[in-house]
Amino acid sequence: MTDPAARRPVAILGGGKIGEALLSGLLRGARERTDIVLSEKYPERAEYLTATFGVQVLEPAEAVGRAEIVIVAVKPQDIDTLLAEIAPAIGPGHVVVSVAAGVTTAHLERHLPDGVAVVRCMPNTPALVDEAMTAICAGAHAGTEHLEVAEALLASVGKVVRVPESQLDAVTALSGSGPAYFFFLVEAMIDAGILLGLPRALAADLIVQTAIGSAVMLRDSGEHPVQLREAVTSPAGTTISAIRELEVHGVRAAILAAIEAAALRSAELGAAD
Numbered sequence: 567m568t569d570p571a572a573r574r575p576v577a578i579l580g581g582g583k584i585g586e587a588l589l590s591g592l593l594r595g596a597r598e599r600t601d602i603v604l605s606e607k608y609p610e611r612a613e614y615l616t617a618t619f620g621v622q623v624l625e626p627a628e629a630v631g632r633a634e635i636v637i638v639a640v641k642p643q644d645i646d647t648l649l650a651e652i653a654p655a656i657g658p659g660h661v662v663v664s665v666a667a668g669v670t671t672a673h674l675e676r677h678l679p680d681g682v683a684v685v686r687c688m689p690n691t692p693a694l695v696d697e698a699m700t701a702i703c704a705g706a707h708a709g710t711e712h713l714e715v716a717e718a719l720l721a722s723v724g725k726v727v728r729v730p731e732s733q734l735d736a737v738t739a740l741s742g743s744g745p746a747y748f749f750f751l752v753e754a755m756i757d758a759g760i761l762l763g764l765p766r767a768l769a770a771d772l773i774v775q776t777a778i779g780s781a782v783m784l785r786d787s788g789e790h791p792v793q794l795r796e797a798v799t800s801p802a803g804t805t806i807s808a809i810r811e812l813e814v815h816g817v818r819a820a821i822l823a824a825i826e827a828a829a830l831r832s833a834e835l836g837a838a839d
Contacts, residue, residue: 573601576719577633579626579648581606581615584665585639587693589619591722594696605629607644630655635715638664638674642835645669649677656682661708663716665689667742668835671705671731683708685716688734688742689723698724699741703731735836739828747824752777 576592578585581604592602599619605626606612612623630636630652640648645666656662662684664674674684684705689698700720704713713728720726729737752773759769783794799805812818 574634574715575632576602576635576637577605577629578602578637578639579605579629579652580639580641580644581608581611581623582639582641583691584689584693585637586615587689587691587698587723588637588639588665588719589615589621591693591696592719593619595722597722603629603632626651627655630660634659634661635719636660636662637719638662638666640666642666642668645673646677649674653678658682661685661712661715663687663719667738668832670836671703671708675705675707681707683712685712686731686734687716687720688737689720690741690743691745693723696723699744700724700726701729701734701737701741702726703729703734735829735832738832739825742832743825743828747821748777 576597578589581589585604585606589602589604593599599621602621604612604615604621604623606615606623615621616623624632626648636652636656638645638648656678658679658681660682662674662678662682664671664684665687667688669686671684671686674686675682678684685702685708686705687700687702689700692698693700698720700723702713702716702720717726717728755773756766756769759772760766764772780794783789784791787794795809799809
């Protein structure tokens with residue numbers, strides 16, 4: 567299958583963690599350094615990215631002028647300033663791919679010339695290790711061909727799915743914020759190991775590998791999480807004793823409430839448009 571984004575020059579606007587992850591992923595794929603330009607407002611960060619990846623760092627409008635695909639990867643609080651700067655350089659041939667959290671396609675379209683194709687994406691931090699989960703949706707002027715461009719770019723750092731924009735608050739709560747929930751759980755389990763007398767390094771090794779193995783089983787076995795949990799849970803055994811305590815302390819309800827709170831907060835940020 568032909569890559570719809572191949573050999574189309576790319577500008578990445580914002581060299582933070584997600585911008586760097588996308589840059590690194592594109593270069594590990596079929597992209598040449600000469601196909602990519604970058605903008606980054608912090609000089610030290612710009613110097614690091616140039617030294618590490620060998621790409622040219624330009625002012626945002628100049629970077630846009632060199633590209634056909636524009637990846638917007640700045641923080642939400644910086645988005646309007648950036649859009650005002652690049653709008654005069656954006657033309658009908660550009661595809662704008664936004665990974666700015668909470669910024670709707672409607673907001674982007676209001677600040678860009680009429681008819682520009684905008685695709686909104688919600689990746690997560692495992693993009694740094696090519697294991698991202700990214701959801702994408704089309705703006706009012708984006709068609710299938712523009713979604714395919716975004717998919718080809720984001721596939722360089724993980725898995726990509728298409729969703730309606732109405733579902734992106736839920737996506738943000740589940741996969742966007744999701745890594746933090748797993749890190750929080752792993753942190754608590756390591757502390758439990760220390761409480762039980764294990765050295766911290768050993769507890770961390772035990773839990774990290776357990777998390778990796780469990781994730782692979784979830785992905786590859788085809789079995790429901792309940793089936794996998796029950797396979798570990800023997801009658802009157804250690805696991806069921808632990809599960810009982812989790813239920814007594816309302817852990818399941820707390821997880822549901824936490825993810826719902828994240829989705830509500832995402833909606834609030836979007837409503838600020």
